[in-house]
Amino acid sequence: MPPRPDGEALAPAGGWRERLGRWVEGRGVSRFIIALIIVNAIILGLETSPSVMNRVGDVLLAANAAILGVFIVEISLKLIAFGPRFFRSGWNVFDFLVVGIALVPTSGPLEILRALRVLRVLRLLSQVPKLRIIIESLLRALPGMGWTALLLILVFYVFAVMGTMLFGEQFPDYWGSLGASLFSLFQIMTLESWSSGIARPMMEVSPWVWAYFVPFILVSSFMVLNLFIAIIVTATQSIHQDEEDLERRQLLAELRSINDRLKRLEGGSD
Template sequence: MPAQRAVPPGSPARPSSLARRCTRIAESRAFDVVIIVVIGANAVVLGIETYEHLGSAGPLLHALEWFFRAVFVVEIVIRVLAYGRRPQDFFRQGWNVFDFVVIAAVFIPGLHGDTTALRVIRIARVLRLVRFSPGLRTIVTALLRSLPGVGGFLALAIVTLYVYGMTGWLIFAKEQPEQYGTIGRAVLTLFVLLSQENLPDLIAQGMAVSPWTLIYYVSYVLITANLLLNILIAVIVNSMEEARRLEATERLADGYDEDGDGVPDEVDRIVIAQRLDDLRDLVADLERELRIERKVGPTRSEQRSTRPSGEQ
């Protein structure tokens, strides 16, 4: 049995007036602005709570926290009702699941008062600002998609640090025990060297041991600071391009279908444009086969003047 296509909010087929009303609210710009303002105010309140001796402001901040919870619950309810008879489609999008979990987690039994877990959940609300910005969504999606590639990069970086750490321990263990006395100190020293801030000092200390240590530090900087970091940048850039294509595909999938043929209108326009291009190519091929030259034909006066006198 084929899977049913999810009906996005805003499509013309709405089962009830309540769903249509919720759809109009959820898709309105004013609704997004209100939620963004509330999330920003929530972030400000969280920052104020970090100060001590709030005094009479404590009950006000507590009341504002419950106000934020109520607004976010109403927001989720409206967005779920906008899906009409298929509220489960709300959870098909990862950002919707994140919003629901962050908002519903504060009502878990046992999370009350000023616990660390509750504070972490409240701080996570600020991350909901990402879903309102397509650019930020693309960046976050790219970072998530780059995790497999970043994992390979980290494995290569760990191997490189370990090999250079062991080499540094063999060379500098006696002369520089604080930096290279153990493999752990050696790796930590090389990790800090990635910033290249202490590179002149380390080179000077190495030159006091042997001029050949310059090769050790130069090769390490070339491999880590140039080669490895460029590999990491390439992985992230590639994931960014994939995230952009995925975002464009999702926008096409969630497009409107005013003609009711089950295909978004944007997809219809793309298909029509492709068919027109194919038709132009077909006409060009036929003209080449029939050896038809594209030129402006003679005018009627020229045709009359070129006719034989007996044909007039």
């Protein structure tokens, strides 16, 4: 069996279940499922158009139900092939929940759950290896991103208190309270109309306010946000390294197995 996306091999029990597991996770079935996910995404988008639904609504609903049926069969075959070990893979659990949501009745007060059908499109994340690597990188980077986020919160708080004290009386719309200052700083961090909308009108009254904005932008928009990028890149590199280590261990295990067979053959010939 090929290694699972999360790095853990889910080996079926053996016999026909092993053959079933290899077939359902084979390249052909995976490509077929990816194609169905893309078609399903297009169908869900077309269902938002009243004119399209008036013309071919019955066909789209039937196709949507048929695709859902294929997804259910795929998940069922994996459950049969792997048994309880199916749930050891986080990606398998994700697929199970996404498909399971589609089976929840959507009539009456639960009609709002119809919108959750679009979550089936997210199955591409578990089927496309490159997308899996991106998601796994983000998950692995969460601890480091949490500490970086705490640093960013401290920077926001310090500058918000300073901004409220310095500019609150002259510019109450932007700096009249701690909440207003935090929102203004968030707009400045995104670099969205901060110069024409906030900084330059304030500089007409107090030309020195650039000394407040420039350090904040350097710290928040360039230094801290680049730390987020660096953490994600490091996590991605570690995932690639783990995959290479796994392949190396599997290759060594195969070489040891071949070496053991050769020794047994040599012993038998003697």
